[in-house]
Amino acid sequence: MTDSTGSKLSAFASQWLAQGCGNVDGDVHFGVVLLSVSADGALAPAAVWPASANPNPVVMEAVEKAVSERAVQERHHEVVVAGAAQLRCVLAFPLMIDGHVHGAAAIDIEPGQVQSLDAVRRSFAWHLHALEAMVRRAMGTSSDRLNTVLNLVATGLHHKRFQTAATAVMTELAAILKCERVSIGFVQNGHAKLVALSHSAGFGEKANLIRGIGTCMDEAIDQQATVVYPPIDKRAMQVTRYHAELLRSSGEGAVCSIPFATGEAIIGAITFEQPARAYFDSETLRLCEYATLLLGPLLDVRRKDDRSLFSKALDSARVTIQQLIGPHHTGLKLxxxxxxxxVLFFTFMTGEYRVTADATLEGAVQRAIAVPISGFVAEANIRAGDVVKEGDVLFTLDDRDLRLERLKWVGQRSQHRREYSEALAARERARVNILNAQIEQADAQVALVEEQLLRTQVIAPFDGFVVSGDLSQSLGAPLERGEVVFELAPLDDYRIVLEVDERDIGFVALQQPGELALTGVPGRSLPIRVDRITPIAAAAEGRNFFEVEASLQDASLPTSLRPGMQGVGKVLVGERKLAWIWTHKIIEWWRMFIWSWWP
Incomplete structure (x- = not known):
């Protein structure tokens, strides 16, 4: 609370106490008002009635009791006057504002009737509201203003555009602090540039005034301190030349410029101008500094957000260049x-460019094992993944029907031979010829059945690996002649099928070398060579690719190789720039995308 505010409050308390003591039903001998007017919150007498009266100890004890207990105190005591005892009563009232004690009021009364004390208490308590309102107003001068300044933050955030927000905040700030004019500027190219002025959306016709306010802001920014003219402290050593010139040209009462910063850099200032015959006191100056510290960085954020993307990019580049050229920022420079x-390394250095593709190991030749005759599966001990030797039985068909068929034709052949002998003995030439033909037919049928019996056991034609097929779960199942049940591949002759993406097929040519890495043979890469390029594309899993066949060039192949193994193959194309190797796919995709959308 300032000295001027305290003086006004003491004068009001004196008038209030005189009026209150005069309106009480009874003889008031003493009255006192104590208020908290110091920074430490201690209570001190602000008014005494009558003015020449001395404090009564009983009254002061009641006041202390009321303040400590925060409740109305009533104390009765006797006073001897002219040899006669008088009964008096002390009423002490605490002055409560927002749950805190900010003062007290007490009277020493000789009531006309004892039963009228309740009426006196109610009357004085009601009268106390006027004093409470005055104290609240005096105390709330600074806090209410500060709360209003905080509300300005919401004003700054409410408007979408920076210029509108800054003008509204400056205008409201001028109204709150009762200033003639409030303006804000930001540092650009080493000088403060005014961006918003209170009560004015544009200031194109006020060039001299704008120039004067800008020089005042520069004066405060250069000194990195608040500059006030006329100065509050006459002993302060500050340069106020431009502030004095602005005051003379505008005819205002006082001017103050307060710089604000973000981090360690001062980014702008706010200038406050008081009307004629009005000056800055310490409390108002402190409120101006609070408002500047709160609103300056906030409006700076709004100003930066309101810029175009191009301006933001330029400012970011400028700041980065300054950090690179200037001192410090060692990490950024490194x-x-x-x-x-x-970038230079990848631009000028070259490396081997290799086309990468998914690879599958297959046998150079795959032999289909088909069912030689129709029949039922009797035995099947081989399945996919087994290694077989030449002559190993792959599966056996049930031969019981064939054996019965052979016995049938053998019996018929024996019967025909006996009849042939009888006809020959009887010299029946025609019958001999017929029986001879039947014997030959029986011989042919027996030979056919015996050949079919030999085919009931299907054997491996060469050493190899069973790529597909499994009859172990189909014992007794019928098989038709020509049905493929197994596929065999040799163990010593392989080919590699590479699925080359259509974007890379143009780099692949016959006889190009490369490397193959199989998942089943980790830690070893096998040399390969391109032998054939399939001219027809295939589609799978959302992409198009060409099948490229390659052969293994290593004489000593690992024994663990098996058809069906998968891995990654890389075909050596030649020397290319490292930057091209890493970026050509993205660049080509982008070119195709642009071309497809280009009208």
């Missing part, structure tokens, strides 16, 4: 230097 070195 990072940029490393990036530049890497």
């Amino acid at each position: 990072a940029v230097t490393s990036i530049v070195f890497l």
Whole structure:
């Protein structure tokens, strides 16, 4: 609470106490009002009635009791006057504002009737509201203003555009602090540039005034301190030349410029101008500083957000360049230097470009094992993944029907031979010829059945690996002649099928070398060579690719190789720039995308 505010409050308390003591039903001998007017919150007498009266100890004890207990105190005591005892009563009232004690009021009364004390208490308590309102107003001068300044933050955030928000905040700030004019500027190219002025959406016709306010802001920014003219402290050593010139040209009462910063850099200032015959006191100046510290950085954020993307990019580039050229920021400089070195390295250095594709190992020749005759599966001990030797039985068909068929034809042949002998003995030439033909037919049928019996056991034609097929779960199942049940591949002759993406097929040519890495043979790469390029594309899993066949060039192949193994193959194309190797796919995709959308 300032000295001027305390003086006004003491004068009001004196008038209030005189009026209150005069309106009480009874003889009031003493009255006192104590208020908290110091920074430490201690209570001190603000008014005494009558003015020449001395404090009564009983009254002061009641006041202390009321303040400590925060309740109305009533104390009766006797006073001897002219040899006669008088009964008096002390009523002490605490002055409560927002749950805190900010003062007290007490009277020493000789009531006309004892039963009228309740009426006196109610009357004085009602009268106390006027004093409470005055104290609340005096105390709330600074806090209410500060709360209003905080509300300005909401005003600054309410408007979408920076210029509108800054003008509204400056206008409201001028109204709150009762200033003639409030303006804000930001540092650009080493000088403060005014961006918003209170009560004015544009200030194109006020060039001299704008220039004068800008020089005042520069004066405060250069000194990195609040500059007030006329100065509050006459002993302060500050340069106020431009502030004095602005005051003379505008005819205002006082001017104050307060810089604000973000981090360690001052980014702008706010200038406050008081009307004629009005000056800044310490409390108002403190409120101006609070408002500047709160609103300056906030409006700076709004100003930066309101810029175009191009302006933001330019400012970001400018700040980065300043950090690179100026002192400090060692980490940033090292990072940029490393990036530049890497860019130059990848731009001028070359490396081997290899086309990468998914690879599958297959046998150079795959032999289909088909069912030689129709029949039922009797035995099947081989399945996919087994290694077989030449002559191993793959599966056996049930031969019981064939054996019965052979016995049938053998019996018929024996019967025909006996009849042939009888006809020959009887010299029946025609019958001999017929029986001879029947014997030959029986011989042919027996030979056919015996050949079919030999085919009931299907054997491996060469050493190899069973690529597909499994009859172990189909014992007794019928098989038709010509049905493929197994596929065999040799163990010593392979081919590699590469699925080359259509974007890379143009780099692949016959006889190009490469390398193959199989998942089943980790830690070893096998040399390969391109032998054939399929001219027809295939589609799978959402992409198009061409099948490229290659052969293994290593004489000593691992024994663990098996058809069906998968891995990754890389075909050596030639020397290319490292930057091209890493970026050509993205660039080509982008070119195709642009071309497809280009009208």
